[in-house]
Amino acid sequence: MTDMKIIVAIKQVPERDAPLRIDSAAQWIGESGLRYAMNEPDAYALEEALRLKESAGTEGEVVAVSAGPERVGTTLREALAKGADRAIHIVCGDLASRDALAVARLLAAAIQPENPSLVLTGLQSEDLGQGQTGVILAELLGLPHASLIVQAEMTATGLKVKRELEEGWFQFIELPAPAVLTIQSGGNKLRYATLMGIKRAKTKPVRTLAAADLGLASAPAVILDQVTLPQKQKSTQMLSGSAEEAAAALVEKLKFEAKVL
Amino acid sequence: MSGILVVQEARKDGNTRAFQETLAAGRVLAGYTGLEIEAAGVGDSNSNLFAEFIGPPPAAAHAIEHPLLSRYTSDGYVLAFEQLIRKLQPAYAVFPHSYQARDFVPRLATRFSQALISDVTAIESGPAFVRQLFQGKMNAVYRHPGGGPCFVSIQSGAFRPDGTSGGVTTIDHFTPEIDAAQIRTRPGDPFRASAQTVDLGSAQRIVGVGRGIKDAANLPLVQDLASALGAELAASRPICDNGWLPMERQVGSSGQTVAPKLYVAAGISGAIQHLVGIKGSQCIVAINKDRDAPIFEVADYGIAGDLFEVLPALTAAVKKAK
Ligand SMILES: Cc1cc2nc3c(=O)[nH]c(=O)nc-3n(C[C@H](O)[C@H](O)[C@H](O)COP(=O)(O)OP(=O)(O)OC[C@H]3O[C@@H](n4cnc5c(N)ncnc54)[C@H](O)[C@@H]3O)c2cc1C
Ligand SMILES: Nc1ncnc2c1ncn2[C@@H]1O[C@H](COP(=O)(O)O)[C@@H](O)[C@H]1O
Numbered sequence: 001m002t003d004m005k006i007i008v009a010i011k012q013v014p015e016r017d018a019p020l021r022i023d024s025a026a027q028w029i030g031e032s033g034l035r036y037a038m039n040e041p042d043a044y045a046l047e048e049a050l051r052l053k054e055s056a057g058t059e060g061e062v063v064a065v066s067a068g069p070e071r072v073g074t075t076l077r078e079a080l081a082k083g084a085d086r087a088i089h090i091v092c093g094d095l096a097s098r099d100a101l102a103v104a105r106l107l108a109a110a111i112q113p114e115n116p117s118l119v120l121t122g123l124q125s126e127d128l129g130q131g132q133t134g135v136i137l138a139e140l141l142g143l144p145h146a147s148l149i150v151q152a153e154m155t156a157t158g159l160k161v162k163r164e165l166e167e168g169w170f171q172f173i174e175l176p177a178p179a180v181l182t183i184q185s186g187g188n189k190l191r192y193a194t195l196m197g198i199k200r201a202k203t204k205p206v207r208t209l210a211a212a213d214l215g216l217a218s219a220p221a222v223i224l225d226q227v228t229l230p231q232k233q234k235s236t237q238m239l240s241g242s243a244e245e246a247a248a249a250l251v252e253k254l255k256f257e258a259k260v261l
Numbered sequence: 262m263s264g265i266l267v268v269q270e271a272r273k274d275g276n277t278r279a280f281q282e283t284l285a286a287g288r289v290l291a292g293y294t295g296l297e298i299e300a301a302g303v304g305d306s307n308s309n310l311f312a313e314f315i316g317p318p319p320a321a322a323h324a325i326e327h328p329l330l331s332r333y334t335s336d337g338y339v340l341a342f343e344q345l346i347r348k349l350q351p352a353y354a355v356f357p358h359s360y361q362a363r364d365f366v367p368r369l370a371t372r373f374s375q376a377l378i379s380d381v382t383a384i385e386s387g388p389a390f391v392r393q394l395f396q397g398k399m400n401a402v403y404r405h406p407g408g409g410p411c412f413v414s415i416q417s418g419a420f421r422p423d424g425t426s427g428g429v430t431t432i433d434h435f436t437p438e439i440d441a442a443q444i445r446t447r448p449g450d451p452f453r454a455s456a457q458t459v460d461l462g463s464a465q466r467i468v469g470v471g472r473g474i475k476d477a478a479n480l481p482l483v484q485d486l487a488s489a490l491g492a493e494l495a496a497s498r499p500i501c502d503n504g505w506l507p508m509e510r511q512v513g514s515s516g517q518t519v520a521p522k523l524y525v526a527a528g529i530s531g532a533i534q535h536l537v538g539i540k541g542s543q544c545i546v547a548i549n550k551d552r553d554a555p556i557f558e559v560a561d562y563g564i565a566g567d568l569f570e571v572l573p574a575l576t577a578a579v580k581k582a583k
Pocket of ligand 1: 016123396470472497499511513514515516529530533549550551554566568
C-alpha cells in the first residue's frame with residue numbers, strides 16, 4: 001500500500017462566545033477585536049485524520065488546508081501542533097463575499113495537485129453554517145463522498161464509514177478511496193496540543209497560495225445581500241434582579257401564570 | 262417549465278410533513294414570482310408519493326422511477342435529479358433541509374454551476390431568501406442573480422402548511438438513465454446505536470443543560486434543580502459529544518424530540534438543531550448569561566444571568582414553593 005495522504009479542510013471562525021456586531025455596510029460582521037478559533041467539526045475532522053494515519057502505521061501524511069486572511073495562520077499552526085504534518089494557506093481577504101461554490105473551487109484547486117488518498121472536511125461551519133462546502137468539493141474533485149460521518153476506517157477496498165441519520169439513527173456506508181468525507185462532531189475524543197507539539201509546529205512547513213492564482217474568478221452563484229438581527233418569535237418575559245429575586249419571581253410565574261409546577 | 266419544482270423526499274408513505282412545509286415555501290415563492298408549482302420525488306409505480314396535499318395541489322407531479330434508486334445514494338439521486346431538472350428547466354428547485362438533501366443537493370447544484378441557498382427560514386419579496394448565520398445569532402438575506410436554476414432548501418418548521426386538503430394532481434412518470442457503475446457508495450441498513458432506557462418524549466418536565474455548564478463536575482447543579490422539579494435531565498449535543506451525559510439524553514434533530522409542560526434550558530444557546538427538538542414544549546424557560554442568545558427568541562420566561570448563581574437560587578425557590 002502506498003503511503004496515505006489525508007487532506008483536512010479547516011476553517012477559522014469567530015470564537016463561540018465572541019460578541020458579534022453587524023458591520024457598517026450590513027454585509028458581514030465587524031471583525032475588529034474579534035477572537036477566532038478552529039471550526040468545531042473541523043477539529044473532529046482533524047482528529048479523525050490523525051487517527052486514520054496512526055492506525056495505518058505507515059509513513060502517511062496529514063495536510064491541513066485553509067482559505068482565509070493572514071489570521072488563519074494561527075489556526076493552521078494549531079492543527080500542526082496537534083499533529084498535522086504540513087499546511088496549505090490559501091490567502092484570501094474577501095472570504096465573506098464568496099459563495100460556497102467559489103470557496104470550494106479555491107480548496108479544490110489547492111487539493112487537486114496533492115493527489116490525496118482521502119479528503120476530510122467539517123460537516124458545517126459555525127459562522128456561515130451552509131453545510132455544503134465538503135460535498136461541493138467532492139463533486140469538483142470528481143470523488144465519491146459520504147456526509148455526516150462520525151467514524152471512518154480504511155478497508156482493503158476503500159473505506160467503511162458510520163453515518164449519522166436523524167433522531168439517533170446511524171448507518172454504515174462503504175465507498176472506494178479516494179473520497180471526501182464530511183465529519184460530524186462527537187465521533188472521537190479530541191486531543192490537546194502538547195508542549196512538544198506546539199514547539200514542533202513552528203518548524204513544520206506552511207505553504208501559502210494566493211487565491212488570485214488559483215483560477216479565474218467567476219460570477220457569484222448566490223449573493224449575500226444583507227446581514228440583519230433576528231426578530232423575536234415570542235414575547236419573552238425577562239425576570240430581573242438578583243439571582244434570588246429572579247428565581248423567586250420565576251417560580252411564582254411558573255406556578256400561577258403558566259401553571260406548570 | 263420555468264416554474265418552481267418542489268421536491269418530496271419519502272418514497273412510499275404519502276406526503277411527509279417536510280414536503281408539505283416545502284410546498285408551503287414554494288407557494289410563498291410563487292406569490293412573489295407568479296410562477297407555477299410542480300412537484301417531484303423518487304418513487305415507484307405503485308407508490309402513493311403525491312397522495313394528499315395541504316392546500317392547493319401542484320400543477321403536476323413527477324415520479325422519478327428507477328430500480329437503482331430503491332435505496333438512497335447521493336450518486337443515484339444526483340443523476341436522477343440532474344436529468345429531471347435539465348428536462349424541466351425550473352427557475353427554482355426547492356428541497357426540505359433534511360439530512361438526505363444536505364447529502365446530495367450541493368453536489369447537484371454544482372452540476373449547474375450553482376450554489377444551494379441552504380436552510381432557509383423565510384422568503385421575502387425580490388425574491389430574497391433569509392437564512393441564519395452564527396448558529397442563529399444573526400440572519401442573512403440572500404439573492405440569486407439568475408442565469409440557471411436557483412437551488413433552495415427549507416428549514417424544518419419554518420413554513421406552515423395551510424389550507425384545506427387538496428386532491429390529486431396529474432402524475433408524470435420519469436425514468437432517468439442510470440448505470441450501476443455510476444453509483445459508488447454502498448449504504449447499509451439504518452440502525453439505532455444506544456439502548457433507549459429513558460423516555461424523554463413523555464416526560465412532563467425537563468431540565469436541559471448546555472455548554473454553559475463548562476465542566477462535567479458542575480452537573481450536580483442541574484441535577485439538583487431537576488430533582489427539585491421532579492424533572493428528567495436532558496442535554497445539548499456538545500454535552501453528549503463530550504461524554505458528560507449519555508447520548509440518549511440528547512435533545513434535538515439528531516437526538517430526541519420532547520414535548521414537556523416545562524422545559525428549562527440552562528446554558529444552551531438555542532441553535533436550530535436543538536430548538537427543533539423542544540418546540541413542542543408548552544412553556545420554555547431560558548437561563549443564559551448572554552442576553553442576545555437565540556434561545557431567548559423562543560422562551561416564555563428568561564433570566565439573563567450566570568447559571569452558577571441562578572441554578573442554586575432556583576433550586577432553593579422551587580423547594581420552598583412546595
Ligand atoms: C446536523 C447537525 C445535527 C445537530 N444535532 C443536534 C442535536 O440533536 N441537539 C443539539 O443540542 N445540538 C445539535 N447540533 C449542534 C448545534 O448546532 C449546536 O452546536 C449545539 O446545540 C450547541 O450547544 P450549546 O447550546 O450547549 O452550546 P453553545 O452554543 O456553546 O452555547 C452555550 C451557551 O451557554 C451560555 N453560557 C456560557 N456560560 C454561561 C454561564 N455561566 N451562565 C449562563 N449561560 C452561560 C452562552 O452564552 C451560550 O449561549 C447539531 C448540529 C448539526 C450540524
Ligand atoms: N475557508 C475555508 N477554508 C477551509 N475549509 C473550509 C472553508 N470554508 C469551509 N470549509 C470546510 O467546509 C466545511 C463546511 O463549511 P460550510 O459549507 O460553510 O458549512 C467546514 O467545516 C470546513 O471543513
